[in-house]
Structures are given as structure tokens and as C-alpha cells.
Amino acid sequence: MSKLRQHEVVALLAQRVGDLQRSGGTVVIAFGGEGNCHKTTITLLLCEYLARSGINATFLEIDSFARDRGERFREGISGYDPHSFDSASFHRALMLLADGKPVAVPYYDHQTGRSCLNATCEEHPHEVQPGRVVVAVGLFFTIQPDALRPELRIFFRSRGRGKLISRLRRDIRNRGYPPTTALINYVRMRRDYRRWMQPAITDCDWVIDVDGSTYKLRFRRGAMA
Template sequence: MNMYEAARYLAHAIERGSNLNQGAHHVAIGGPSAIGKSTLARAVKEILVVDSTAKVSLLELDGFMMSRSVRRKLHLSGYDPTAHDLATASRVIDDLLGGREANVPIYDHRTGAHAFMHRMAPVQVLVVEGVQALHHKLLRADTIRIEITASLLVRIFLRWKDDVRRRNISWPRAAVHTIRETWAHHLQSKKRAGDSPAITIRRLLFSRYRVVMDKRARS
């Protein structure tokens, strides 16, 4: 399936068995960097806005990550949970789903620093995306957990292309950085704390996707 079909599938999976117009709903979309989480999450959010009367917003977790200069000084990868302010991210999620406004920092990948603060209004459906979206400190008992995966070669290619485009660095430097970060993701995924996802989507080349697992289809 293409990106829009994958987003439509995820939106229907989120709606399945849930009344989005009642209560508060937390959707977590996690996976490695540059795999297409943000693009899918934005598309899912727009589809949910059209399909329901619920107020839906997207929260990007990159804003809770340390700046690039600080991470370099501390020798931390962006995949390391300690490089993220998960406590503040958790409070923001609680506030937005609990009827309260929250200040959300915005991260600029080109500069590696935080650009500004954005004031978000409370919502009924909060779609949270980021490499730490499935971390146990950010999950609730009723969180709808979605993981985007890919083969090693696809992850390396997508990350390399993203580094060249967003960070504006040379191809050789991007290749070195990609290999280092892909290895860091491999190490972190081995010890990641958190429940298994309800839905797993595999990213293929040429913006194609395939559903690997959908527990909600059996619920």
C-alpha cells in the first residue's frame, strides 16, 4: 500500500472499537528516525479530523530532545531515552488529554536546536510520534500503540537520505552518521522498555508500506 492507504488503514484501526468523540484517546506512533513516522502521523491526524467530530492534534516528541550540541558533549544518541526529557513530555501528554493547555518545544533538525515554544490546546485525540513514543514512561493503559519498522538496509538508506536533506551535510559525513545512529537504534531497541505494539507497519522502498501485525483487527 502507498502512504495514504497506510494512513487510512491506521486511522480506521484507531477508530475500530473506540468512540473518539467521547473521552480522551492517546495514539503513540514509534519507530526509528527518518522512517516516515511524521508523514504518516500527520496523514492519520488529518483523516481522523475528517472522519470524526473529535478535536485531534499531533505532538512531535523531537521537541523534548536535547540540542545536538549538548548530546555531542554527553556522547548521547538521539535514540537514548536519557537524551529526552520524558518527564516533561509525559506531563504535556497528561495536560493535553486532561483538558489543559500545554507549552510544547519545537526542534529544528537543520540547526539541531530548539526553535520556539508552541502553545497547544487540549484535545480528545492526541497522536504522539517520535523515536521514544513507545517508551513505557509515555504510555497509558489504553494507549493505542503503533510501530513503524523496516529492514536494516531500508533504515540505513532512509536515514542517510534524511541526513543529507535536513541537516545539509555531505554524503560521506551523512553515511558515517547514519551507520552510527543505526547501530545506536539497534542497541536501544534490544533493551527498550514498553509493551508490544498493537499494530506494526513495515516501511518498504518507494514509499510503500505493509501491515505486519494488527491485534486490534482481532479485538
């Protein structure tokens, strides 16, 4: 497939999700893969698109369940390592949403690298409401196949020569990393990507290669049937 723009990707996703939703019940889809690939932005646009079609959609991000950054850094692990998250709590919350129940979740501040666990705190959003479509945004090793199987699994993969610079810029400007820390974290991410994330590609329905503002879709396992 030729390169697409963001709105075209969202339209294709909405079409596929709409097809899945017609079978009845709650549809759970999973967005995983590399960071800095616009997963959250596409999730928000997809939810808006579906809402215009009369389909209520919600999403749950694995980042909400991240351990404090300082703790992870001391252990020498990056956000691509499953030990960076409270995966069990993320999965329990996902199961409740799939069952049509609201959930209270932590709030993780990417700027400070710390979580707010106080569900009654009014400074941050903590409650996630259920929807007819639930998007699990995160890493595929957190989706336990014996407990819940998303109807559609999509892997986002970063491409292009500016990959390193883009990641470092985001971590320094938006997340408050000192430059040396950002570079160390990037090296750890590449190591953890190869170990924990890359093997998940073969079990996905779609792979979306992201190069700046363009996208290329690769379909697997008859996902468009």
C-alpha cells in the same frame, strides 16, 4: 497482509482509532520506532482524515523535547538513546493533553540542531491544543507505562536496501550534517536501536514495515479484535 500504499495505511489507522474513540474519553495512541519512516507525515494525514469524520485529533512529537544536537554528539549518543530527550517534560505534556488541557512545548529546529524554549516567541509554534485523539509521536521508551498507557501502540520499522543511503541523504540535505558526522551518527543509531528500541517491538499492537513508499502491517496482541 500484502503491501499497502500510504493512504491505505491511514485509512486502516483511522478505522481503528474511530473504534477506540467510541468508548468515550480521550484516546491516546503512540507512533514509535525508527526515524525516516514517515511517522510525522502519517500523523498529519491521520489527523486530517479523522477531522473529516468529525473527530478532532492532535499530536505531540518527542523531537520537540530533544536536547541540542551538539551536546548529544559530544556525549556519543544518537536520537535513539533516551538520554537525547527531556522525556519527563514530554510525558507531562502528553498527560495534560490527555486531560484535555493545552500545553506549551519547545520548538526544535532540525536544520540547526537547537531548541527554542521561549514560549512567547512568535517565530515558531509552541502551543499544542488538546483533541479527542492524541497521537504521541516518538520513541516507546518515553511512554512511561505506570503513568499513561496508549490504547494503540504502533512501531515503524525501516526495510529495504536503500535504508542507509536514505538516512544519510536526509541528515546531510535536510539537517545540515557534514557527511562524516552523518555516517558516525548512523553507526551510533544502529547501536542504540538494538539497545533501546528493538525490545519494544514485542509490546506493540501493530508493526509497520516501511520500504520506500510501500508499507506492510503486522498485527499483534489481537489489536484488530
